[in-house]
Amino acid sequence: MSNSINQLIASELNVRNEQINAAVTLLDDGNTVPFIARYRKEVTGGLDDTQLRNLESRLGYLRELDDRRQVILKSITEQGKLTPALEAEIKTADSKTRLEDLYLPYKPKRRTKGQIAIEAGIEPLADLLWSQPDNTPEQTAEQFFNPEQGFADTKAVLDGARAILMERFAEDATLLDKIRRQLNSQAELTSRLVDGKEHDGAKFKDYFEYNEPLKTIPSHRALALFRGRNEGFLQLALNADPNQDEGVRGSYCEVIIADHYGVKLGTAPADAWRKQVISWAWRIKILMHMETELMSALREKAEDGAMQVFADNLKDLLMAAPAGPRVTLALDPGLRTGSKIAVVDETGKLLDTATIYPHQPHNKIAESSKVVLALINKHNVSLIAIGNGTASRETDAFVAKLLKDNNLKVQSVMVSEAGASVYSASELAANEFPNLDVSIRGAVSIGRRLQDPLAELVKIDPKSIGVGQYQHDVSQSMLAKRLDAVVEDCVNAVGVDVNTASAALLTRVAGLNATIAQNIVNYRDENGRFDARTALKKVGRLGPKAFEQCAGFLRIMNGKNPLDSSAVHPESYAVVKAISAANNKPVDAIIGNTDFLRSLKAADYTDADFGLPTVTDIISELDKPGRDPRPEFKTATFAEGVNEVKDLLPGMVLEGVITNVTNFGAFVDVGVHQDGLVHISALSDKFVSDPREVVKAGDIVKVKVMEVDLQRKRIGMSMRLSDEPGQEKPTRQPRDNSVRPARSQPQSQPRQRDNGNAAMGGAFAAAFANAKKK
Structure with missing residues (x-):
C-alpha cells in the first residue's frame, strides 16, 4: 500500500515517483524538512520546503486512511460479510468519507427500528413492495403480522418495512456519493436569526437573513457563521434546492434516489407508499447526515484557510528585516505606572533599566528627559524602540523632541508589543531574568525584537503574536502544528549563531529539542564560546543524527574554520577543500571571492557523494557566506499631528x-x-x-x-x-x-x-x- 500512497502523492504534487519515494524514506529515517530541503536536493530531485511540508501532511492523512482501511476490512471479515466486490471498493476508497460510507452497513451500532423489523421477519415485505409495486401494501402487510415482536397491525408492519428501506438507502455508499456531489454543486447554506436575539446578536446582523452557495463561501465568512451559531445567535441549515419554485414539494435529491434504484413512480398500488419511503429516507435520514457532514467539511476547509492565513502572516512577520546588532534603548510606554526603560547591547544583553513619568498624571517631562539622555550617552545608544501600546504616540513625541533638542542622531522606531506581556510572565522570562520586574522584561523584549524579530518572537507562542484570522475558532492542535512548522522553516532559513542564541531559538533548529538546546546553552556557559561546529558533539544528548540535522543551520562566527560561519554543511567541507586544492587557493581566499567563484563550473567538483545541486549551492554560499535572506530594514514615517x-x-x-x-x-x-x-x-x-x-x-x-x-x-x-x-x-x-x-x-x-x-x-x-x- 505504501507504493500506491507514494504514487498518489507524486501525482498530486506533480513530481516524479522517485522524488516522493526518496523524500518519504528520508522522513521515515528521522530527517527534518529543513535538512532535507537544504542538504538532500539531489536525493529528492530538489523538492523545496513547501512541497515537503505538503508531502508530510498528505502522507500522514493517507497513512491514517490506510490504517482505518485495515481496521474496516478486519471488522467486515470477522462478520463474514466481506465479498470480493466490497473488498475491492474498500481498497480503492480514496478518502475517509468514502471509506466510512462503505462501512456504514457493517458498522456496529445500537439496534434500530429497521433491525428490529428485520428480526421480526418484515424484510421480505419491504423488498416485495419496493420491487413489485402492483402489490397493495395494506393487504400484503397482513401476511407479516408478528404480535410477539410488536408488529400486530398493518400500520406497524408497514412502518417497519419503511424503516428497513430508509436505513438501507442511508447506508448505500454509491447513492450517498451521488447526493453529496449534487449538494456540493447546488446547495446553499442558510442562516437565520434565533428568535429574540436581535439585540444581543447585533454584531451578526448581516447573517440574520443570509444565503450563499455552499461551494463559494470563503473561509472567513464560514467561520463567522459558525461562530454566530456557537454563540447562540444564528441557526444554520442546508437548503438542498435553492432554485426550486415556491410551492414545489419534495427535493431533487428524491429524484436522485428514485433514479439510483430505477424506480418510476406512477399509479401502481404501492407507488404512494414507495414515494413516502423515498421522501422520508431523504428528509429524515440522508439530509440530516449530509447536513452534518457537509457543514463539518466546510468548517474543516475554512479552518484550513484561516490557518494558512495565519501561517503566511507569521512567516512575513518572522522574516521581517532586523535592525541589526545595535545598542538599543527600549521604552514600554505607560501613563499612571510610568514608562519602563531597558537598555540592551548589540547582542541583546541587558545593560540598564529605569522608569520615567513624562505623561499624565505625573508630567515629569524634564526629569524624564534627563534620565533618557543620560542612558543614551552612558551606553552610546544608536536605536530607540518604543512599544506601540498605551501612550505610544505621546512617548514617540516625547522622544522626538528630546532627540531634536539635543541634536542626537539616534533612530526612533515604533515596535509591536504583541505577545510581550505573554513573554514577560512566562517561565522562560522568569529563568532569564529572575530578579527583574515583569514590566521591565516586556521592555527588554521590545528592544530585542527590533534588533532581531525572529530571535525574540520564537520565545512567544505563535498564537499570541496576533497575525491570525479567527485563530480561536480553529483546531488549536492543528494550528499549533502548522505554526510550529512555519517557525522552524524561518529559523533554519536564516541560521542561528550558536554562541549568542537563546535556548528558545536553538530549540527551533532542525534536529534539536528543548533539552538539547538547553544543554548547548549550559555547555556554552560552563566552557565558553564554541570555536568550531565539531565542538557541538561534546554537548550532552547531541548525538550523530542530531548533529547531522542541525550543524548546517548553526553558525560559528570568527571560529577556527571559516566555513563554520556559512551554510555549508560539515559533511560537504571536502568539496570546498577540493576546490581549494584544484585552484591552489586557501579556503579563506575563496570565501567571498565573487569573480573566482563565478568562474567555477560546479560539474567539475561533483562525485558519487556530492551531486550538482549540492555543489552549486556550496559555490553560491561561498560567494555570500551566512547571508541573511531577510530584507533591508525600513520603517514607516507616520504623519505629524495625526495621533488619534x-x-x-x-x-x-x-x-x-x-x-x-x-x-x-x-x-x-x-x-x-x-x-x-x-x-x-x-x-x-x-x-x-x-x-x-x-x-x-x-x-x-x-x-x-x-x-x-x-x-x-x-x-x-x-x-x-x-x-x-x-x-x-x-x-x-x-x-x-x-x-x-x-x-x-x-x-x-x-x-x-x-x-x-x-x-x-x-x-x-x-x-x-x-x-x-x-
Missing part, C-alpha cells in the same frame, strides 16, 4: 504599515491606535483574488483615508490613491461582510490594540466592530 482617529480626515494620503492580511483585505496602521481596512477591492486597480498577491505583513504602503467613523473607530482606506471619498467606485469583486480577524502586530511600527473578534457588515465592517483602544 479624530485627527483623520477623508482624503488624507498617509504612509502606513501592513499589519495583517486576511482573505478579504489588509489592515494598515497609520499611527492612530486603530488599524484601518483596505478592502480587497481597494488594494489595486486590477482584479485581486488574493490580497497577498499585492501586500504582505510588514509592507510600507501609501493609503488614502476614505471613511472615518469616530463613534465606532472605523477607518476605511484605499490603496487606489485616485479614489475619492464619498464617490462610489466600480467594484471589481464582491465586498465581504465578515468577522474581524485577530489583530496583527508586525515588529517595527504598529500600535497594540484589541485582538478581539466580532462580526459586522458594510464595506469596511470587518476592521472596526468591537475594536477598542488599548
Whole structure:
C-alpha cells in the first residue's frame, strides 16, 4: 500500500515517483524538512520546503486512511460479510468519507427500528413492495403480522418495512456519493436569526437573513457563521434546492434516489407508499447526515484557510528585516505606572533599566528627559524602540523632541508589543531574568525584537503574536502544528549563531529539542564560546543524527574554520577543500571571492557523494557566506499631528504599515491606535483574488483615508490613491461582510490594540466592530 500512497502523492504534487519515494524514506529515517530541503536536493530531485511540508501532511492523512482501511476490512471479515466486490471498493476508497460510507452497513451500532423489523421477519415485505409495486401494501402487510415482536397491525408492519428501506438507502455508499456531489454543486447554506436575539446578536446582523452557495463561501465568512451559531445567535441549515419554485414539494435529491434504484413512480398500488419511503429516507435520514457532514467539511476547509492565513502572516512577520546588532534603548510606554526603560547591547544583553513619568498624571517631562539622555550617552545608544501600546504616540513625541533638542542622531522606531506581556510572565522570562520586574522584561523584549524579530518572537507562542484570522475558532492542535512548522522553516532559513542564541531559538533548529538546546546553552556557559561546529558533539544528548540535522543551520562566527560561519554543511567541507586544492587557493581566499567563484563550473567538483545541486549551492554560499535572506530594514514615517482617529480626515494620503492580511483585505496602521481596512477591492486597480498577491505583513504602503467613523473607530482606506471619498467606485469583486480577524502586530511600527473578534457588515465592517483602544 505504501507504493500506491507514494504514487498518489507524486501525482498530486506533480513530481516524479522517485522524488516522493526518496523524500518519504528520508522522513521515515528521522530527517527534518529543513535538512532535507537544504542538504538532500539531489536525493529528492530538489523538492523545496513547501512541497515537503505538503508531502508530510498528505502522507500522514493517507497513512491514517490506510490504517482505518485495515481496521474496516478486519471488522467486515470477522462478520463474514466481506465479498470480493466490497473488498475491492474498500481498497480503492480514496478518502475517509468514502471509506466510512462503505462501512456504514457493517458498522456496529445500537439496534434500530429497521433491525428490529428485520428480526421480526418484515424484510421480505419491504423488498416485495419496493420491487413489485402492483402489490397493495395494506393487504400484503397482513401476511407479516408478528404480535410477539410488536408488529400486530398493518400500520406497524408497514412502518417497519419503511424503516428497513430508509436505513438501507442511508447506508448505500454509491447513492450517498451521488447526493453529496449534487449538494456540493447546488446547495446553499442558510442562516437565520434565533428568535429574540436581535439585540444581543447585533454584531451578526448581516447573517440574520443570509444565503450563499455552499461551494463559494470563503473561509472567513464560514467561520463567522459558525461562530454566530456557537454563540447562540444564528441557526444554520442546508437548503438542498435553492432554485426550486415556491410551492414545489419534495427535493431533487428524491429524484436522485428514485433514479439510483430505477424506480418510476406512477399509479401502481404501492407507488404512494414507495414515494413516502423515498421522501422520508431523504428528509429524515440522508439530509440530516449530509447536513452534518457537509457543514463539518466546510468548517474543516475554512479552518484550513484561516490557518494558512495565519501561517503566511507569521512567516512575513518572522522574516521581517532586523535592525541589526545595535545598542538599543527600549521604552514600554505607560501613563499612571510610568514608562519602563531597558537598555540592551548589540547582542541583546541587558545593560540598564529605569522608569520615567513624562505623561499624565505625573508630567515629569524634564526629569524624564534627563534620565533618557543620560542612558543614551552612558551606553552610546544608536536605536530607540518604543512599544506601540498605551501612550505610544505621546512617548514617540516625547522622544522626538528630546532627540531634536539635543541634536542626537539616534533612530526612533515604533515596535509591536504583541505577545510581550505573554513573554514577560512566562517561565522562560522568569529563568532569564529572575530578579527583574515583569514590566521591565516586556521592555527588554521590545528592544530585542527590533534588533532581531525572529530571535525574540520564537520565545512567544505563535498564537499570541496576533497575525491570525479567527485563530480561536480553529483546531488549536492543528494550528499549533502548522505554526510550529512555519517557525522552524524561518529559523533554519536564516541560521542561528550558536554562541549568542537563546535556548528558545536553538530549540527551533532542525534536529534539536528543548533539552538539547538547553544543554548547548549550559555547555556554552560552563566552557565558553564554541570555536568550531565539531565542538557541538561534546554537548550532552547531541548525538550523530542530531548533529547531522542541525550543524548546517548553526553558525560559528570568527571560529577556527571559516566555513563554520556559512551554510555549508560539515559533511560537504571536502568539496570546498577540493576546490581549494584544484585552484591552489586557501579556503579563506575563496570565501567571498565573487569573480573566482563565478568562474567555477560546479560539474567539475561533483562525485558519487556530492551531486550538482549540492555543489552549486556550496559555490553560491561561498560567494555570500551566512547571508541573511531577510530584507533591508525600513520603517514607516507616520504623519505629524495625526495621533488619534479624530485627527483623520477623508482624503488624507498617509504612509502606513501592513499589519495583517486576511482573505478579504489588509489592515494598515497609520499611527492612530486603530488599524484601518483596505478592502480587497481597494488594494489595486486590477482584479485581486488574493490580497497577498499585492501586500504582505510588514509592507510600507501609501493609503488614502476614505471613511472615518469616530463613534465606532472605523477607518476605511484605499490603496487606489485616485479614489475619492464619498464617490462610489466600480467594484471589481464582491465586498465581504465578515468577522474581524485577530489583530496583527508586525515588529517595527504598529500600535497594540484589541485582538478581539466580532462580526459586522458594510464595506469596511470587518476592521472596526468591537475594536477598542488599548
